[in-house]
Structures are given as structure tokens and as C-alpha cells.
Amino acid sequence: MAKLPRVPKGVLPKAPRVPPPPQLKPFSPRPAQSQPGPPTLEDRSVPRTTAQRVWDERPKAADFRRLSPEEMKAPQHVARVQRWRQWPLMICGIAAFGMGLYAVQMYVSLTQEPEGVEVPEDLSDRFDSEAEGYDEKVDLAETMLRVSARRKEMARKARGHVLEVAVGTGRNIPYYPTKQCATVTLLDSSAPMLAVAKRKWKDTHPEYFSRVFFKQQSAIDPITPPYGAQDGYDTILQTMGLCSTPEPVKLLHSLEAATKEDGGQILLLEHGKSHYEWLNDILDKTAPNHALTHGCWWNKDIGKIVEESGLEVVDIKRYNFGTTWWVELKARKGMRKQLVERVEEEMGVGKAPTAQSRSWWSVWR
Secondary structure (H helix, E strand, C coil), rough: CCCCCCCCCCCCCCCCCCCCCCCCCCCCCCCCCCCCCCCCCHHHCCCCCCCHHHHHCCCCCHHHHCHHHHHHHHHHHHHHHHHHHHHHHHHHHHHHHHHHHHHHHHHHCCCCCCCCCCCCCCCCCCHCCCCCCCCHHHHHHHCCCCHHHHHHHCCCCCCCEEEECCCCCCHHHHHHHHHHEEEEEEEEEEEEHHHHHHHHHHHHCCHHHHHHHECCCCCCCCCCCCCCCCCCCEEEEEEEEECCCHHHHHHHHHHCCECCCCCCEEEEEEECCCCHHHHHHHHHHHHHHHHHHCCCCCCCHHHHHHHHCCCCEEEEEEECCCCCEEEECCCCCHHCCCCEEHHHHCCCCCCCCCCCCCCCCHCCC
């Protein structure tokens, strides 16, 4: 068999040279750095917001202990520290501007005396027109004076059958511990205010809506407890209610008549006179205009009102130069029965029928 001729060496193409695979270096933890390094694979897997990234880049106390004096003088480190110093200054500046603006507005509105207008003692009708925008009007003031925190603290004490008087738009509703409450009765004389409170309760505690009752009446009138609480309410709450009633002592007696004598509690959060006479002079001067605008007299002596009522005082605390009063009261033994009998006598309940008031069927006896 004939042999095939060999192919010359220069004719065949050379095979491409394949580079060897790269050798992986053993993993070693990254040393601590004074400046944040590039994001790792783990960081890339978890999305972070801009605020989180900025917060992670903040100067830490460990950086100042670890860095040398030369590193602390580095332009990058100095720029980072200066950038973070701007945040507290900016926040304090905005807060100071807001407080100053609020103080100026309050001063201008309160120092304007109502000319030619006689301010009545009872201004409860003012709440009907302010119901829808009331929360927005008082939010800033109550936050700055920590009244909202006091509301939350007081509402947490509610238990058993609960009555809240002067509920207004229901500013205490978000803080109610519904698991501690058998029933809740919300009472106010203003129908528009009560409508806002009803809507707020339905949005906040929809699962508890079947055990809450809404009553439109004055708290001075007799208050009928719900079924199961014939002995009275276990807890009665009132926040900023004595300032808007012309008969505060009679109101406290009405609350006492509705309170359970054994273990019942009356909790009040009110604003009134201060510890200081100079502040009381300001409150007295601005009270008529404030009452004409907001419907409440904020210069009442809460301590004197409580003393005249004769209720048993459990605790009294005062905040905000003494103008915010926290009062815990207790019903007196035997007074509930006396007050109920007195009210029934004034209303003519239980009297024997007279000759003029006999029914038509009495002649057949």
C-alpha cells in the first residue's frame, strides 16, 4: 500500500494556547478601615435606603479612639465630621424657628382684647364650629407641652367600665387599652365633636366598636351607666373639661355620682392657674380672648374647684409651670346614693302623685 506524503511543518495551524486557570487566594477578613469601603456582596444583596447609608457613614466614637492624630486631620475625615455637625444645628434651628413663630402668633392673638364684645361664661357652642379642624389646631401646642404624652399615660389607667366626659374629637381614643375595658362610654355635649370621635374610634378600634357607647349630653346632667355597671363606672376620664363648663363643682359631683364607690377612680387632666403670679397675670389678661376663640377659660383655679367639690384626693401633679394639672380623685362613701337621691328630688322622680296629676284610671279604684 502506497504511503501518503508528509505534510510540511509550516502548513498545519498551531493550536491556540489556553492560559492556566487563575488561582483563588484564600479568604481573609477585611481589616477595619477608618473610611467606609466599597459595598460587599452581602451589602449588595440587601437594598438600603439613602438614610441608612448616610447613617452608616456617620463618625463613630470608635473612629476617634482608633485613628491617629494624622488620620484625624485628613481632609476626608474632617469633611465627614463637619458634614455631620450640620444636622444637629439644622434641626435645632428649625425647632427654634417653629417655636418662635408659634410664640409670636400666640402673643399677637392673645394680646388683642375683644373690643365691645361681652364674653359669656358658657362657650360650649364654639366646639360645634371647630370640630373638623380642632385636631390640627391643637396638635402642635399639645406636642410641645407634652400634653399628648400625659393623655397617653392617663388613658392607660382605664379599666373595667369606662366613662370619658368631654371626649371632644376623641384625642384619647388611640391610647385606650381596650383589653382592659369591659365597656367604654364617650360623652360630649357637642354633636359635631362626637361625630368626629365616633369616626376616629371606628378607624382605631374597629374590633371593639360593639362595646362602645356614644352619648350626646351635658356631664352636669345625670349619667346612666350601661348594663352591668349599675354600681357605677370603674374609671372616669376627663381631659380639658373643667375649663369649658360654667359649673365645674357641679360637674365633679355629677362624676362622683356616676363612679363606683369600691375601687372607682376619677382621672382629670386640666389646664388652669400656674405656680407663678406673673404667669397667672398673663393668663387672666388673655383668658377672655382665648375663651372667645377656643371656648375654654384657661385661668381657672383647678385646686380650688377640687377642694370645693369635697371629693377625696388621691394624687395631684402639675406640669408646665403648674398650668397643666393631673388630678386623681376617689368617690366618697355613701355620697353616690345621696347625690342620686338629690337629683331625683330635683327632677321630681319618686314623688307621690297629687290630685292634679292623678291618672284617668285612678277614679275606678
